[in-house]
Amino acid sequence: MAIRSFLILFILFFFSSLNPILSLYEDQVGLVDWHQQYLGKVKQAVFHTHKTGRKRVVVSTEENVVASLDLRQGEIFWRHVLGSNDVIDGIDIALGKYVITLSSGGSILRAWNLPDGQMVWESSLRGPKHSKSLFLVRTNLKIEKDNIVIIFSNGRLNAVSCMDGEVLWEKDFEGESLKVQQVIQPPGSNLIYVVGFASSSLFEMYQINALNGELLKHESAAFSGGFLGEVSPVFSETVVALDSTGLILLTISFQNGKISFHQMPISNLVKDSFGPAKIIPSSVIGIFAIKMNAVTIVIRVKDESKLEVVEKTNHETSISDALSISEGQQAFALVQHASHEIHLRVKLAHNWDDNLLKESVKMDQHRGLVHKVYINNYIRTDKSYGFRALIVMEDHSLLLLQQGEIVWSREDGLASIIDVTTSELPVERDGVSVAKVEHNLFEWLKGHMLKLKGTLMLASPQDIAAIQSMRLKNSEKSKMTRDHNGFRKLLIVLTRAGKLFALHTGDGHIVWSHLLQSLQKSKVCQHPIGLNLYKWQVPHHHAMDENPSVLVIGKCGPSSDAPGALSFVDTYTGKELSSLSLVHSVAQVIPLPYTDSTEQCLHLLIDADKHAHLYPKTPEAISIFEREFSNIYWYSVEDDNGIIKGHALRGKCTGEVADEVCFDTRELWSIVFPSESEKIIATVTRKLNEVVHTQAKVIADQEVMYKYISRNLLFVATVALKGSVEIGSVTPEESWLVAYLIDTVTGRILHQVTHHGSQGPVHAVFSENWVVYHYFNLKAQRYEMSVIEIYDQSRADNKDVWKLVLGKHNLTSPISLYSRPDVITKSQSYFFTHSVKAIAVTSTTKGITSKQLLIGTIGDQVLALDKRFLDPRRTVNPTQAEKEEGIIPLTDPLPIIPQSYVTHALRVEGLRGIITVPAKLESTTLVFAHGVDLFFTQLAPSRTYDSLTDDFNYALLLITIVALLAAIFVTWTLSERKELQENWR
């Protein structure tokens, strides 16, 4: 495959001038790319298991996905990803054929056709005030064949027809301080109860006729103790609440319009009660649960006021919603976690003591705790009830349990990736045995004969199918060892749930997964957040025996001074090597370009107090660090204040923290943007590991331009304050966008350009000596992309050969960023059709291959656009010399060639990021795009000039050689004969 050519550059020019488009044949789909679809953490699930038709479960997730899944295999029937601010509040199935979703803070109601996911109707609900309380109530109310759905949102109660989404009636709840807590619809009646708290100590109850929205009764009663948190309905006319101290349980009944309170101190129920409790709402009749610290207490309500503790447990417990299995009978599930197992119990609501079902399921402990459970019943062959439970785990995975076994599981945590890095696979030690090759020789020949048939269009449909499956099943690509071309790697991804996954680049399978202890909820750390992934140890050369490892950085809680947490994970085995809870916070992480003797990378962690902490904390690392002490600079961006600051190190920490690895910092410079006119909306730097092959760029007339290549360049985009809001609300006159190029060591602004009448959002990418950014032009009402290239003028005189000979060049003079750089910039702007979600650029090992921009469009596709389209030297009529150099004539819009979508006919739903990693083969780069879906492919921006493609037909080559040899011998004998005849003559 990899017959490398020494004539790389020549062929590169040859091929890149030949065809700039990268394209794919339809039968090549799936050869090097893979696509995985996910949903996100399930928020709500509704089963649809009628006797006829396919059994489904409809789910809504935290990634704003509504999807219908096959209950047998867990596959997706259909799925819709709603907008990022269109959060789903509730789902339900109505009329047995529509999925109803309530979203956008209760203001949009949509119905989707259950079989195919087509949207049927959409209606917009408005209310008198903005409130957080939202309810979607399932009812069985029927008005002339139509079902109605009751929705409380934004202070208004709506009854909507399921048929067409029409609002049948509406009722406002205007009360200033009224906070509606529950909307209860007793089954089998035409009444609706709306209960809530007004001011702090008033309980309000409204009784409404469900058929026409008429207010039947309104009662209120004061309770001096006040209320805390939520209420849980226990009967159709009774709710349970907590008083404001959280120590007393209140049973509030409003039977026949009379409100009565019953108090019950929790200490009377539970002997050793401690601290305030929290109600866990459940919809099960007569049962609710409270939680105190880690103890869950399940309480049964008998008659009106008698409370009885039925279970008290230290284990993490989840209770499902009620499921009515027959007339008047309700079942619910309880899931408890015990180390390696989970215990699932299904009980009847009125009969706590007996279990309908009791099962224990072995559970991988890397799934964490059970967060949610949903149950559904089916009738077994012996007419008894069977139950299946859908559980959502702490790592966001979704599992279906039935008969004590996991029927299927989905790794939906992969829908919310925070950070990605890569790791090499282990080196193949033993090598391939000869016998194996010989065994495969016949197969190999057969395969190539088939391929030849395919090329010559002689293949039958069966043959074509065989060829296709042979190509897709290629076992080479999913091998667990390193390959010669560097195509096989591990993608290490950190998800929002605090789980680390390793995905194989060959086919995307999960090699290992690990729920990080440092990112789990614990007593010390209530809300851990994963932040970043860094390569910690990249063994090569002398530390080959070590396994590579990654560093995971997290912090406890969203505040900026929350203490940090570190984890070190071995990327071959997925084992957590060690974890650290830090005393300091983590504001910024700077991976330093130095490694110690075991190839551990040095990292500098900056905390909120501007102290720098060095990791690893070894004397060796400190000595390396102290050698480079004066060469370390970094910058920080304060978006809110519009300040960019440059920093350097000052010395060891002074004061109370006497730590060997703690250093004081000093501020070198700061740039303050006028807060009344400019707001920072984007900052971009070059990738740290980017390789630039040559600094010189030869242009048409034998001139040389020197690229200004510095790792310390920062691109900053600011917009006028008014332009920082969404499109559509500003006029071109009051909005502008300023792009800066800033040197982060000196704080010098090297270049500044203002785009009048433009606004954000700005997406930018920085590579080599150029930056490309995407923004909205209000005057033209179109998106624009601009390129800025920066060149070093101080070396421009070096093109004279005589100067080089006589030693008068300045190539050997030291480069310092403190000397004023003599730079020139060139820039150009183009129109671009689509909105953009992310921009990345391809990267290769040596940086020789030409670059392509990878643009994640609003349609969740990834478009590859050759960098030559964004060349500031493009003109409308390039000269002959410029054409030879490869300059494309200037056109206003950038071309969108459908064949250059790297995602071809697929969508990476909810696209968030695009990552490129160089393969070992210079021509090829690996691309990973993630969002709700994952997509991976290999790209060759200038075609694979250094290797033969998979399509290469060895059989045709052999046949050609044989034919040539045969021809030589035939002609030889012919000429011999002719010669003989001539001699006879």
Place this chain on the structure above:
Amino acid sequence: MAAVTPLLLLLLLSSAPSFSSGSRNAYNINGRVKIPQGLGLGTKGYALPGRMSNVKVLLNGGQNITFLRPDGYFSFHNIPAGTHLIEVSAIGYFFSPVRVDVSARNPGKVQAALTENRKGLSELVLEPLREEQYYEIREPFSIMSLLKSPMGLMVGFMLAVAFLMPKLVENMDPEEMRRAQEEMRSQGVPSLSSLLPGGARN
């Protein structure tokens, strides 16, 4: 679906009085996406419903996202007055973004234009500019393509050498040829011609 006869598309931009909700002026944008089957062939059928369900309509770069009803209609609710951008995302079709002016002064008036070609729209009916073909089409097998391939060129060159070289040699002046051959021999350069049948013949 196919039975959607030429409907009179009237309802386009209607201002809905925004009840007593806090925002002063909130409008609705209503429109329609029409995907003809066999674009450019003159046969104006309509796309299959299965394909329609994957179409998204996006306002202002994803600030609001909505989907199509079975008849292709869509609407955005609670939109403030101003100039907005509507994009349609449909796999297999290229839609131009559309600029829509929602004006506070004369509600109900439509002002929409395709940003790609600045064509004004009298009503908000969005049609794809072209179909998008994501894959290269494999060219059917032909003798020419085989000849143009490196192998074909190799065979062709070889044949040319084998059959044309002797012809050239024949037409040469015998004197001149002998001289050339002697020259070669004296130089001792192993030449290709000595290996070839034409050159081997003296």
